[in-house]
Amino acid sequence: DAGVTQSPTHLIKTRGQHVTLRCSPISGHKSVSWYQQVLGQGPQFIFQYYEKEERGRGNFPDRFSARQFPNYSSELNVNALLLGDSALYLCASSLLPGGPQETQYFGPGTRLLVL
Amino acid sequence: QKEVEQNSGPLSVPEGAIASLNCTYSDRGSQSFFWYRQYSGKSPELIMFIYSNGDKEDGRFTAQLNKASQYVSLLIRDSQPSDSATYLCAPTSGSARQLTFGSGTQLTVLP
Numbered sequence: 001d002a003g004v005t006q007s008p009t010h011l012i013k014t015r016g017q018h019v020t021l022r023c024s025p026i027s028g029h030k031s032v033s034w035y036q037q038v039l040g041q042g043p044q045f046i047f048q049y050y051e052k053e054e055r056g057r058g059n060f061p062d063r064f065s066a067r068q069f070p071n072y073s074s075e076l077n078v079n080a081l082l083l084g085d086s087a088l089y090l091c092a093s094s095l096l097p098g099g100p101q102e103t104q105y106f107g108p109g110t111r112l113l114v115l
Numbered sequence: 116q117k118e119v120e121q122n123s124g125p126l127s128v129p130e131g132a133i134a135s136l137n138c139t140y141s142d143r144g145s146q147s148f149f150w151y152r153q154y155s156g157k158s159p160e161l162i163m164f165i166y167s168n169g170d171k172e173d174g175r176f177t178a179q180l181n182k183a184s185q186y187v188s189l190l191i192r193d194s195q196p197s198d199s200a201t202y203l204c205a206p207t208s209g210s211a212r213q214l215t216f217g218s219g220t221q222l223t224v225l226p
Contacts, residue, residue, distance in 0.1 A: 033213060042119075042203050042216030043159065056211020090158055098212045102147060106158040 002027070004093050004107030012113045013081050021076040021110045025093030031055075032074040033104060034066055035090040043090055049074055050097045086114045118142060121204050121217035129225050134191040136220050138204030141185065145206035148180055148187045149214060153201045162189070162202075194224045 005024045013019055025032050031050040035043035045058035049068035063079045072093075078085055088109045095101035122137045136150075147166050151159035165171045165178040165187065177190040187206070191198055201221045205214040 033211075035214070035216075040218070042205075042218050043214070045209075045211075045213040045215065048211040048213055056209055056213050058213070088158075092214075102207065102212055103149070103161065103164055104214060105161060106151075109158045 004091055004105055006089075006091050006107040006110050008110060009108065010111045010113075012115065014115050015081055015083060017081050017114075018077065018079050019081060019112060021078075021089050021091075021112075023074045023076070023091030023093075023107060025072050025074075025091075026105060029093035029095055029105075030072055031094045031097040031102075032068055032072065033092045033094075034074070034076045035092065036060075037088040037090060037109075038086075046076065048097060055097055081114045083114050086112060088112075118208070118215050119204055119206065119217035121202075121220045124201075124219075124221040125223055126220055127223045127225055128194050130194060130196060132194050132224075134194045134198065134222055134224070136189040136191075136202050136204070136222070138187045138189075138217055139185055140187070140204075140206045140208075140215070142206065142208040142215070143182075143185065145208050145215075147207045147212070148178070149205045149207075150176075150178060150189045151203040151205060152198075153203055153219065155200075159203055191222075194222075196224045196226050199223045 033048040034046040037043040047066040048056040091107045092104035150162040201219040
């Protein structure tokens, strides 16, 4: 079975631009979470979606937004990019958002560089 | 104060030795605890999870959880050079039961 897939793998943008990152969960998984990982740190939680509804949001500005589609895939959008947005963006999927089936599996990530 | 603290690395052990990785967390409401391994330039890979106090073994890996002390650890027996990576501790917390990660411990297993 295919794991979590993300696209694109790498992206270079300039300050002020907008970016859209995409994620397809493991087949059968209904919950998708997004994390940002800057170099040398652990991933930080951005959003979680379940059944197309936002279940949680981390401490990120409103420039960050996301959505989940009926097929459970998800998009992360970042507006007005700043140099500090340069990071590895990780998508993780789980069967359900809580309980024994909440184990999250990560995709390969999208590496974003803002110049 | 950081929510999840891991023992500062880097940690070096000889091949065949036991590597001990430690983690403390601040959210007493955390119910599930995950260990991920991350190779340089790659995404986190699940090693194991633990929900109940005590030990849980999976092959060469043993996770230990003590909720009263808010402490979770990972032991790697018979360490191999391929175990060289950054190990991330992540309890779940918040209404979304999101993963809250520590900064990770970099482990090097010397041949």
